[in-house]
Amino acid sequence: MAETQEKIIQIAGSITVDELAEALGLSVTALIGELFKQGIMATINQRLDFDTASLIIDELKLENVRLERKNTATKTSNFHRELSEKAVLRPPVVAVMGHVDHGKTTLLDSLLHKKTVEGEAGGITQHISAYQLKHDERLITFLDTPGHEAFAAIRQHGAMLTDIVVIVVAADDGVKPQTIEAIKFAQGANAKIIVAINKIDREGADIPRTMADLAQHGLQPEEWGGDVTMVPISAKRGDNLDKLLDMILLTADIEELKADVEIPAEGLVIESHMEIGKGSVVNLLVTGGELKTGEFVVAGSVYGKIRTMMDFRGKPKGKAAPSTPVTVTGFKELPNFGDRFIEVKDEKTARKQALLNAQAEASETASANVTSSDLLRMMNTADNSKVFNVIIKGDVLGSVTSVVDSLKMIDTKGEISLNIVSSGVGDVTENDVYMAEGDNTVIYGFNVNIPTNIVKLAARDGVEIRNYRVIYELLDDAKQSMEQLLDDEVVEEETGEMKIKGVFRTERTAIIAGGEVLTGRVNAGMFGRVYHEKELIGEVEVDSVQKEKMQVNELVAGETGGIAFKLEKRLVIEIGDRVKFFTRELRKKKL
Numbered sequence: 001m002a003e004t005q006e007k008i009i010q011i012a013g014s015i016t017v018d019e020l021a022e023a024l025g026l027s028v029t030a031l032i033g034e035l036f037k038q039g040i041m042a043t044i045n046q047r048l049d050f051d052t053a054s055l056i057i058d059e060l061k062l063e064n065v066r067l068e069r070k071n072t073a074t075k076t077s078n079f080h081r082e083l084s085e086k087a088v089l090r091p092p093v094v095a096v097m098g099h100v101d102h103g104k105t106t107l108l109d110s111l112l113h114k115k116t117v118e119g120e121a122g123g124i125t126q127h128i129s130a131y132q133l134k135h136d137e138r139l140i141t142f143l144d145t146p147g148h149e150a151f152a153a154i155r156q157h158g159a160m161l162t163d164i165v166v167i168v169v170a171a172d173d174g175v176k177p178q179t180i181e182a183i184k185f186a187q188g189a190n191a192k193i194i195v196a197i198n199k200i201d202r203e204g205a206d207i208p209r210t211m212a213d214l215a216q217h218g219l220q221p222e223e224w225g226g227d228v229t230m231v232p233i234s235a236k237r238g239d240n241l242d243k244l245l246d247m248i249l250l251t252a253d254i255e256e257l258k259a260d261v262e263i264p265a266e267g268l269v270i271e272s273h274m275e276i277g278k279g280s281v282v283n284l285l286v287t288g289g290e291l292k293t294g295e296f297v298v299a300g301s302v303y304g305k306i307r308t309m310m311d312f313r314g315k316p317k318g319k320a321a322p323s324t325p326v327t328v329t330g331f332k333e334l335p336n337f338g339d340r341f342i343e344v345k346d347e348k349t350a351r352k353q354a355l356l357n358a359q360a361e362a363s364e365t366a367s368a369n370v371t372s373s374d375l376l377r378m379m380n381t382a383d384n385s386k387v388f389n390v391i392i393k394g395d396v397l398g399s400v401t402s403v404v405d406s407l408k409m410i411d412t413k414g415e416i417s418l419n420i421v422s423s424g425v426g427d428v429t430e431n432d433v434y435m436a437e438g439d440n441t442v443i444y445g446f447n448v449n450i451p452t453n454i455v456k457l458a459a460r461d462g463v464e465i466r467n468y469r470v471i472y473e474l475l476d477d478a479k480q481s482m483e484q485l486l487d488d489e490v491v492e493e494e495t496g497e498m499k500i501k502g503v504f505r506t507e508r509t510a511i512i513a514g515g516e517v518l519t520g521r522v523n524a525g526m527f528g529r530v531y532h533e534k535e536l537i538g539e540v541e542v543d544s545v546q547k548e549k550m551q552v553n554e555l556v557a558g559e560t561g562g563i564a565f566k567l568e569k570r571l572v573i574e575i576g577d578r579v580k581f582f583t584r585e586l587r588k589k590k591l
């Protein structure tokens, strides 16, 4: 029955089981059976992505079949990336990152107050995701982000928007895990790094030690001949903030950051939420062109006409140049955090482009139905059905996306799967509680309210609601909760080795022998592996230890003594054999 001609199957994003079976000339049941063998419970309409389909074809050993990717319209097809000759200088976009409590918020607040609030809009109370300030008559754009994971999410969405990362390190605490994460992020995003060594007003502040610490992590201070600018500051007292801003501008000058303005406006969605009376309120960062009110824009599958536009202080703005953060209304629905937006010429084009993007997204989501990594995971953990279910509620779409994306990035090492039952913007509702009934399900709130009646309902139904304001804490909680669900693992640790010098008594389930401890130690309760020459001949357990005919706790290297071994199986130990001792315990698995 071997076909000689190569068969080519084109896949645009994903293919249904039904379509694949037909293309392969197999019956649907045969294909579903094959998928089942691979640990995938598939239905006839289930979509498989390209890699999964390839794996299945490999498994079926169909050598004369070849899969080809068929290109579909991509979301980014319209975006300008290359700069023209006419590109002009633009303000740098700066993100402030660092370990928790090292002073990011204080720094952002101090800069904001120093440069804007004092002079102008007295009280910015609302959380703002981006702002601009003027230093030496030049603008600098600062991004405030809910956490590093938010950046990871933006990066996942395929955008690089930070030119400079200011890494805040407390001079009395040094480099910490999130400092390292920030360094890695900045390097991964190809951003320039400036270090702000903070809290220099504190008694325990040690600038040279902090620099040495940073140097150990690959950031060589300029003072020491390296290429990383480090500015000692006190975010709280305001010391050296001007110097920090000088350094940011200097770095921007060296980088010659530019953008085209004579192109349709484009940029990124950095936050979005609904407001009563206004509809969608969306924060955008313009990265190219000039955005004006009245223009039509598309962001992913959502489009709109810019109805109102404001700067970060809430002042109306008619036009926004590159690197400017603005708040706009007019999108018909909420665009996603991290999505690119682009200006188009009219409503018809906007609608059409949004629809095309929606279709591309749908085939992406559909293909995400069963991906090859799911498949690999299922193959590896066929007998492991542990699942941790979560429901996510967040204050704004940006935080929900960050939480969801970050949760998905937790490496569960195939030990457990994390299932996001649902996610959305808003307070925790009755419906969320009903959905959470069942094993291993937790509702996570991020910056939301949990009304008292919901707290009561959840308590009655035994549903866990956990509310967080800091993303790392939420992620830590999820990780720990998953660890709790894992089985214990057996951990063995070698403790020492003995050479047998005499065998006193051999019974069916016990042997009493004497010998010299060569390395380490041995005591009752330990296990041992017995080697004759180099061959492993059996396993024993240490029942008791004797030294000079007295029972003792342990024998250590260099000592000679007697041991009563317990046997599981009959075993003959001879003079000259060696016993390698080890402890064996059950430990909670870690992720």
Ligand code: GDP
Pocket: 098, 099, 100, 101, 102, 103, 104, 105, 106, 107, 198, 199, 200, 201, 202, 233, 234, 235, 236, 237
């Ligand atoms: P974040 O978690 O990095 O945003 O840190 P915060 O900005 O919330 O700061 C954590 C704590 O350190 C707060 O109590 C701040 O008041 C304090 N702090 C921040 N910067 C300084 C500083 O320059 N000097 C001193 N003494 N305390 C600071």
